Amino acid sequence: MSSPFTALLQSLIRHRGVTGCMVVGEGDGMIVDSSLQIGVNGDAFAALTASLYRKARRAAAAAGFGETGFFELDADGGRMCAAGRNDLVIVVIAEPRVNVGLLRVEMLQALESFA
């Protein structure tokens, strides 16, 4: 079954090193649509990432930084990127080798369609 986000997710998952991508509700942390490799706990990842993104966005707003465009978290074993608009967050889980620059451009372009 396809959703309005199917094409976006299919495009993101084709990036080298990406192991999963999702569109998540920022407020409820629930998955709207996803493309995940086997072994990724999508529900937990979506809920925790949405919470983290929401807090980061609020922190940035409180600090007077304005809108949060892109959020990235680097860990030893991988990277997590999030970008959101209108209560929807695109979340990408990737290996350390992923080309974050390319990913970032595509995620921000995709956000335009969330307007």
Added chain:
Amino acid sequence: MKLSVAENWVEAPLKQFVDEARVQLAVLLNPSGQVLGQFGFASSVDVMTACALAAATTASSGELGRLVDGRPFAGLHYAGKVRQIFLGQVPMGAGTLILLTVFDEESSLGLVQVFFAELCVALAGVVQPDAPTTPALAEDFERELNRNLSVMFGRS
């Protein structure tokens, strides 16, 4: 806010759930509506009322689920403007328990569901101690019962 429990074996899993899911209220009860542990309620009678309603909601939604879907619904979520309610069933070895939790924008349905799943796993792994078999009350408890009932009914 303090966590209080009627059964000690629920304390650690419930505390973990409250801490991780960042909920405002949480109460674990049995299907008869009796509280096993709670966090966030100020008054014991309020907890009892919440438990009675949670047990009733679970029972009625379960019956509704059986009617329309052939099996009971496993969970229920109500999204209010400010606060949200989640009601879920915790499968145990013998029967089920019920979790009622209330949260606001500090948490989310997704977080609550994720940590509720962890709570279920944690509770399933707990070994429940056998209930003490010694008599609970003194032989002459009737005197105290009568005195307290008289106080309640203004007859003292």
Added chain:
Amino acid sequence: MSLVNYAAREITCKIVYYGPGRSGKTTNLHYIYGQVPGDRKGQMVSLATQTDRTLFFDFLPLDLGIISGFTTRFQLYTVPGQVYYQTTRRLVLQGADGVVFVADSQARQLDENVESMQDLHANLAEHGVDARTVPLVIQYNKQDLPADLILTVPELEEQLNFRGVPSFAADALHGPGVFETLRAVSEQVLRKLSTGGGG
């Protein structure tokens, strides 16, 4: 199933008021609610229809205070009496520590009383409970009505009290018998608990 917390020394018991429709179960709880001081009771919850018939249950939490060193709380429930709420009655009855059967003393309600008593036993059996082991008290309500409308207590006893359980004549609207009924069922429930027979 009573809940006893030995560490915190707390006891919580569930008492269900059972009986046919319009026999006065909700009236019992209303009277109790009206009499009990504010610090000993919680909010009374009634899930009722627009015509004030009990739809799911009435609920009243009571704090009895300390008995034998245990903080003792009772949860009073009523069931909907109307025949078609069979499933709901069974759900509310689940885990009951004690039952008050509120009979309607009016002669024309005798069949409903008998039917409801049979229903009680059937529902306890559904829960795997031997009805003979459940603390039970019978209240013959509406004994204040004119004598030509009601059956006497001995007549009702013969029809309903085949177990010889404690029974009380009552006028739940004005109070006589309400306190005595609650006292008797409380005593039975706690006595069963003290002999190790509770949940």
